[in-house]
Amino acid sequence: MLNFLPGPILFALSSTLLVINTFVWGGLISIGGILKLFVPWQGGRLAMSNLMNRFMWAWATGNGGILKLIAKIDWDVQGLEQLSKDSWYLVISNHLSGFDIAAQSYVLRNHIPMLKFFLKKELLYVPVLGLGCWALDMPFMNRTSAAKLKKNPKLKGKDLESTRKACEKFRHIPTSIMNYVEGSRFTEEKRRRQNSPYRYLLKPKAGGIAFALSAMGPQFTNLLNVTVVYPDAPRDILAGAMQGKVQKVVVRVEAMPVPEVDADQYFSDAAYRANFQRWLNGVWADKDELIHQLLLEYDADTDSYPQLVEQSPSH
Template sequence: MVESILKKILLHTFSIASVTWVFFQLTFWLILLIPVSLGKLLFHSANKFWSRVVSFIYHGAVFCNTIWMKHVIGVKINIEGKFKKHPSPIVISNHQSWVDIPIIHHAITDRGPIIKFLVKRQLVWVPIIGWLCLILGFPRLHRGKGHGAREKDYATIRKFSEKSNKESGAILIFPEGTRFSEAKQKAQSSPYRHLLNPRIGGLRILKEAGDPDTPIIDLTLIYLGGNSNFWECLHGATSVIEVKISVYRLGDIEDLSEWLSERWKEKESLISLRQQPVISSKER
């Protein structure tokens, strides 16, 4: 009994240490990025130089996160598949947990460009994380239900897509729009056991505005053992995470809705095959 309690205390302490590490590391990189962002505002002619500095800092942050995940927490990340280097690919993935972010960074940014996310506008008010999103120029969406909010979001994505054709940087989209949970799955009446229904909204705008030769890097994230709970993953509850990489050419996709549906069917089959037991019902 006492041994069990002590073990739980130790595991929670490890998770607290992991969160503390992430907080201080993000703060450190934020401090480095502030003068760089000011330099970009004041000296537009040197934007290429500042972009290289941002990329260097970003890759440094990803490297440190990967070291912590693999060598401190002890997560083994198995990556299956490759992609050719491209300055501005589109990345899509299923979304299980906040842990997805460092895993995707390891799979993509370790081998290629920095990643930019579609984020809610309200996120910029969150200390550290929101400020990083603002400085790094992440496209900010309203995510409202009204027609006006959707039109503004589409305009933001279109503008970002046109800009990304000129600048280096991958754009990451989670077509499910939120992290998986059994409660959300039931609320959506999702036909998938391990996934939510995908939506084509942002991806459709990127297809309309993007270069046909742009690659879509499709990632399938699989938490072996089924536990993708963020807090528990921070103390090593899931020791192996698999990443399956598939690559498609944007211009080869005719019916985006049908294509995305096929991808999700493939993901469901792959996750069902590799993942036992079923994902925890806890909110991620």
């Protein structure tokens, strides 16, 4: 609608609106978290959780409204037909930009439960952020380092046990857990440094999803394999989107059977872990080819596309 305006003006406008949108709904979620602390019965806490999820839905919808205001984005999305907001999903995706979370939350908000992320336990104590994530029932993980395990072998299995306890609330409320299995946003520099066998992806890390499947595998209805592509993206995708320069967002969603992971075997048997990693590598090889075909479909330069994405060195 306003994409005729100069990029710097659109950036300032979108930044202001995004801050307001996040402040309003994040503030309500934080207030809800405080109130939730004083709700003594499970039914009341579940009702509060549903309300917090509605606030997150409103945040995602607000982000979409801002994008409609500043840009004319063509959303090419396939694979949503059989999904349900009453189901449980483990979601895996490639990761190109900080824009991914906003785009995927917006695309998926009416089709699956709002996305949640496994977070480091230390984030629980970050003012406002920790309370808001707790109010949204995001599970906090306490990962024991290898050094600590070596000093105290009795700690083995405690991380998985604590994560299972954190996920018990999900038995009563449909949930989507997101895992960016590459562990970092893609850049061509990282791809070369890893010697990644893929053209458009970093090497996938199996530990995170194996941990999630070990903790709550039987609860998941499906594994959702999400692929996101920005065929016309500038170098900095997030900044480009905020300046109205991203005009095409392609999302493909594949519902897959949930792989079974035996926690005892995975964390003690190297051959078992290697077999699970090979399965994930195969999923990633198929994703790499899908991205290539999508880029060809939209006449994107497949030789330069990796260099177009963000060059940020951190996640």
